[in-house]
Amino acid sequence: xxxxxxxxxxxxxxxxxxxxxxxxxxxxxxxxxxxxxxxxxxxxxxxxxxxxxxxxxxxxxxxxxxxxxxxxxxxxxxxxxxxxxxxxxxxxxxxxxxxxxxxxxxxxxxxxxxxxxxxxxxxxxxxxxxxxxxxxxxxxxxxxxxxxxxxxxxxxxxxxxxxxxxxxxxxxxxxxxxxxxxxxxxxxxxxxxxxxxxxxxxxxxxxxxxxxxxxxxxxxxxxxxxxxxxxxxxxxxxxxxxxxxxxxxxxxxxxxxxxxxxxxxxxxxxxxxxxxxxxxxxxxxxxxxxxxxxxxxxxxxxxxxxxxxxxxxxxxxxxxxxxxxxxxxxxxxxxxxxxxxxxxxxxxxxxxxxxxxxxxxxxxxxxxxxxxxxxxxxxxxxxxxxxxxxxxxxxxxxxxxxxxxxxxxxxxxxxxxxxxxxxxxxxxxxxxxxxxxxxxxxxxxxxxxxxxxxxxxxxxxxxxxxxxxxxxxxxxxxxxxxxxxxxxxxxxxxxxxxxxxxxxxxxxxxxxxxxxxxxxxxxxxxxxxxxxxxxxxxxxxxxxxxxxxxxxxxxxxxxxxxxxxxxxxxxxxxxxxxxxxxxxxxxxxxxxxxxxxxxxxxxxxxxxxxxxxxxxxxxxxxxxxxxxxxxxxxxxxxxxxxxxxxxxxxxxxxxxxxxxxxxxxxxxxxxxxxxxxxxxxx
Numbered sequence: 188x189x190x191x192x193x194x195x196x197x198x199x200x201x202x203x204x205x206x207x208x209x210x211x212x213x214x215x216x217x218x219x220x221x222x223x224x225x226x227x228x229x230x231x232x233x234x235x236x237x238x239x240x241x242x243x244x245x246x247x248x249x250x251x252x253x254x255x256x257x258x259x260x261x262x263x264x265x266x267x268x269x270x271x272x273x274x275x276x277x278x279x280x281x282x283x284x285x286x287x288x289x290x291x292x293x294x295x296x297x298x299x300x301x302x303x304x305x306x307x308x309x310x311x312x313x314x315x316x317x318x319x320x321x322x323x324x325x326x327x328x329x330x331x332x333x334x335x336x337x338x339x340x341x342x343x344x345x346x347x348x349x350x351x352x353x354x355x356x357x358x359x360x361x362x363x364x365x366x367x368x369x370x371x372x373x374x375x376x377x378x379x380x381x382x383x384x385x386x387x388x389x390x391x392x393x394x395x396x397x398x399x400x401x402x403x404x405x406x407x408x409x410x411x412x413x414x415x416x417x418x419x420x421x422x423x424x425x426x427x428x429x430x431x432x433x434x435x436x437x438x439x440x441x442x443x444x445x446x447x448x449x450x451x452x453x454x455x456x457x458x459x460x461x462x463x464x465x466x467x468x469x470x471x472x473x474x475x476x477x478x479x480x481x482x483x484x485x486x487x488x489x490x491x492x493x494x495x496x497x498x499x500x501x502x503x504x505x506x507x508x509x510x511x512x513x514x515x516x517x518x519x520x521x522x523x524x525x526x527x528x529x530x531x532x533x534x535x536x537x538x539x540x541x542x543x544x545x546x547x548x549x550x551x552x553x554x555x556x557x558x559x560x561x562x563x564x565x566x567x568x569x570x571x572x573x574x575x576x577x578x579x580x581x582x583x584x585x586x587x588x589x590x591x592x593x594x595x596x597x598x599x600x601x602x603x604x605x606x607x608x609x610x611x612x613x614x615x616x617x618x619x620x621x622x623x624x625x626x627x628x629x630x631x632x633x634x635x636x637x638x639x640x641x642x643x644x645x646x647x648x649x650x651x652x653x654x655x656x657x658x659x660x661x662x663x664x665x666x667x668x669x670x671x672x673x674x675x676x677x678x679x680x681x682x683x684x685x686x687x688x689x690x691x692x693x694x695x696x697x698x699x700x701x702x703x704x705x706x707x708x709x710x711x712x713x714x715x716x717x718x719x720x721x722x723x724x725x726x727x728x729x730x731x732x733x734x735x736x737x738x739x740x741x742x743x744x745x746x747x748x749x750x751x752x753x754x755x756x757x758x759x760x761x762x763x764x765x766x767x768x769x770x771x772x773x774x775x776x777x778x779x780x781x782x783x784x785x786x787x788x789x790x791x792x793x794x795x796x797x798x799x800x801x802x803x804x805x806x807x808x809x810x811x812x813x814x815x816x817x818x819x820x821x822x823x824x825x826x827x828x829x830x831x832x833x834x835x836x837x838x839x840x841x842x843x844x845x846x847x848x849x850x851x852x853x854x855x856x857x858x859x860x861x862x863x864x865x866x867x868x869x
Contacts, residue, residue: 230442231260232259233260233261234258234260235328235436236249236407236431236435237395237406238266238433239267240265240430241263241267241268241273245429245430246275249261253278254278256425258437260294262292262326264291264328264329265292266293267290269286269287276295278297279296279297280295280297280298280302281294282296285317291315291330292330293328302320303319304318304319305318305345313331313332314330314332314342315330316342322527323527324440325345325348326349329351329353331355331356337355337357339373339377341377344381345412346412348411348412348413350412350440351383351412352409359375361385362385382412383410384411386422387405387409393434394406394433395433406433407433407434409438411440416443416540417539418441418442422436422438423436423437443526451507453507454505454506455503455660457650457660457662459503459504462666464501466667467668468501469498469668470669473494473668473671475494477490479674479675479680480681484681484682484685484687485689495659496658496659514546516549518545522541522542523542525538526539589707589709593710594715595697597710636676636683641672641729644725644729648664648665648725648728650665655694655695655696655719655721679729682726688723692723695717695718698717699714704811745758760782760783779830784835791840791853792842794827794844797822800818801814801818
C-alpha cells in the first residue's frame with residue numbers, strides 16, 4: 188500500500204517535471220495561443236558584481252539578490268577561485284569561468300535558459316573576459332586588473348545585440364571621474380568604433396567605495412550594442428554587497444515588445460469560443476438530463492449546470508496570461524521567429540519594423556473597437572477606466588478596513604422592520620397563499636412557458652455580466668442548443684407549478700462597494716450588489732413580460748417611474764407645457780434632450796475651457812466622480828451634441844463662458860437677438 192502511494196507520487200512528480208521542462212523550452216501551447224520565447228517574453232536581466240572573493244555565504248546572498256531582481260545572468264569578477272568546486276548557485280548553470288587565485292571571472296545563467304559559451308580570453312592575457320550567447324544576445328563578462336593596459340583591440344568583437352559589463356578599472360570624465368587616463372581614452376574610443384552605448388546615469392550612486400581614501404568612483408561599467416529598432420537597455424545600481432567594496436548593478440535588456448503582467452484570475456475567453464461546437468456539445472449532453480418535472484429541483488438544476496459547464500470546458504478557452512502582450516497573435520510569432528533568424532543589420536531592422544507595425548495595426552483596430560463600444564448614455568465609468576489605463580493613472584486597490592461580517596450585519600439590520608405589525612404580516616401571508624392556489628382568470632398568466640417567451644427573454648439578456656453562485660455565464664445560456672433550451676423552458680414551468688425554486692437561486696454573491704466620499708471604517712459606507720444566477724434572472728424576465736401588460740394598464744398616468752416608454756422627465760415636460768405655450772419664457776437647464784423643439788425659438792449652449800472649468804468646479808467643492816462627469820461632459824461636447832440631435836442647426840448658438848466679462852457679453856448678445864427677433868416677427 189505504502190509502496191503504491193510512493194510510486195504514484197513519484198510518477199506525478201515526474202509528470203510535473205516533464206511539463207515544466209516543456210514549458211521552459213517554449214514548446215508548450217495553451218488554448219491555441221502563440222507562446223513567445225522566454226527571453227523575448229520577459230527581456231533579459233543581467234546582474235554584475237565585483238565580488239572580491241567568493242564564499243559560500245556570498246553565493247547565498249547572490250542567489251537571493253538574483254531572485255529578488257529576477258536576474259537571468261550573473262557576471263562575477265574577482266572570484267579568487269582555482270577550481271569550480273565552490274562555483275555552484277541553485278537554479279543556475281556555470282556557463283564559463285576563468286580560474287585565478289588573485290583575479291578570476293565567472294558567468295552563471297538560469298537553468299531554464301538556453302545558452303552557449305562562445306569564447307574567452309587567451310591564457311595569460313592581461314584582461315580577462317568571457318563571451319556567453321543567450322539565445323540571440325551576447326553577454327561579455329569583463330575584468331581588467333588595475334595595473335594592466337587596455338587597447339582598442341583588447342575586448343572581443345561581437346554582433347548586436349550584445350552587453351559588455353564588468354570591472355573595467357578605466358577612468359574617464361564621461362562616467363564620473365575628475366580626470367581621464369589613457370585606459371579611459373582607449374575604452375571610450377572602443378565604444379565609439381563599435382557603436383556601443385554607455386549605460387551610465389550620474390544620478391545613480393557610484394559602484395565602488397574606497398575605505399582607504401574615502402572616495403567613491405565608477406570602475407564598474409556596462410555597454411550595450413543594439414539594433415536601431417531595439418529598445419535601449421537600462422542600468423540600475425543596487426545597495427552595497429557584504430564583504431565587497433563594489434555595488435552590484437542590474438542591466439535590464441527590454442524585449443522587442445514588452446509584455447504586460449497578467450492577473451492570476453482564470454477567465455473564459457468568449458472572443459475565441461467555438462459556439463457551433465458548444466451548441467453541438469450541449470445537444471449531445473442534454474440526452475442525459477433528468478425529467479424537468481421532477482420533485483428534486485436541486486438535482487435537476489445541478490445536472491443542467493454540468494451540461495453547460497462540461498460543454499464550455501471543451502469548446503471555450505479558459506485561463507489567464509502570466510505575460511500578456513496586447514495584440515499578439517500567431518502572425519506576430521512568425522514575424523518574431525523571422526527577426527530572431529536574421530543576421531545582417533538591414534534584415535534585423537526590417538523584420539523588427541514589420542513586427543512593430545503589425546502590432547500597431549492590431550492594437551489600433553482593437554482600440555477603435557473598444558472606443559466605439561463605450562456607451563456614455565448611462566455611465567462614464569468604462570470611458571474613464573480606459574483613459575486612466577492609457578495615461579497610467581490607475582490607482583492601486585486599498586485593503587478594506589471593515590470586515591465582511593460587519594457589513595453583512597448592517598445589511599441584515601437594514602432589511603428588518605423595527606416596528607412591523609406581525610398580525611398584519613400573517614394576514615397578508617395567508618391571503619397570498621390562498622391566491623396562489625386559486626385558478627387564474629387569464630390563462631396567459633398561469634400557462635406553461637413557451638419557447639417564444641424564452642427566446643424573447645434571451646434576446647434581452649446582456650452578455651458580459653457576472654455569473655451567480657452556479658458559475659453559469661449569460662453566454663452559456665444564449666448559445667445553448669435548442670434541445671437544452673426546451674429542457675430549461677420545461678424546468679421553469681415545473682418551478683412555477685410547484686411554487687419552488689432551486690436553493691442556488693435563493694442565494695446570491697453580495698459584493699460591497701464603497702460609497703464615494705464616505706469613511707471607509709464605517710459599515711454604512713458600503714452599498715451591496717447581489718450577483719444572482721443567470722437562469723433565475725431569465726425566469727424573472729419571463730414573469731415580467733407576462734405581468735407588465737396587466738399591471739401597466741392599472742397604473743395612473745402620473746406614475747412614470749420604472750415604466751416602459753415613460754420617465755420622470757415626462758412629468759417635468761407635462762408640468763411646463765402649459766406655461767411654455769404663452770411664450771416669453773427662458774429655460775435654464777444642464778441638458779436639453781427632454782424638451783420638445785416646439786417650445787423654443789433659439790437655443791444657447793454655453794462652452795467653457797477645460798482649465799477654467801476644472802478650477803471653477805474645484806472651488807465649488809466638486810470631487811471624484813461628480814468632477815469627472817462634468818469634465819467629461821465638456822470634453823466630449825455632450826450638451827452640444829444633444830442640442831444638435833434635438834433641434835435644428837439654425838436654432839443653436841454657442842457662447843463662451845470663461846470669465847465674468849463673457850457673462851456680460853453673452854447677456855448683451857441674447858438681448859440683441861431677442862430685440863431683433865421681435866422686430867422681424869412684428
